[in-house]
Amino acid sequence: MTYRRNVDRDRRNVDVEMDMSGLLCIRDLVNLWPTRAELAADLKRQFPDISVSVHQVHKWAEKQSVPARYHYPLLCAARARGFQVTADMIAKMHAQPVTKRGAA
Known part of the structure; x- marks a missing residue:
């Protein structure tokens, strides 16, 4: 899945295309928007x-976590912008890695 957006860099618009499968963390998700504002x-x-x-x-990106009450609004806001974000993607970004019991 890819998306396109215009990014204002140095006061000029540039088309950017990004593979949605490259979203690995909450910071990546937040950075889909041109600004946090x-x-x-x-x-x-x-x-x-x-x-x-x-x-x-800013705190969400810093802490790599979005409070659960914002998950659905975030999903809706992403879809409204045409970002193909899914609830599954948001859940995976919040999932803690599972380790075997007794593993160091």
Whole structure:
């Protein structure tokens, strides 16, 4: 799965194409948006009753975790932008690696 978006770099628009299978972590997911402010705005626009700030979005990327109450709004906001993000992808990004008992 790929997506295209315009990215403003050095005050010019550049088309960027990215393979969605390359999303490995929450930071990658957050970075689909041109800015974290735009992600926060998209969430508020689609779900006016939720409270989300740019600071929170920065923390999500930093901590590699999005609180569960934002998973569905995040999924909807991604789809509204045409990003082919799935609930399964978000769940896998949050999954802790499973290790064998007694393994170091």
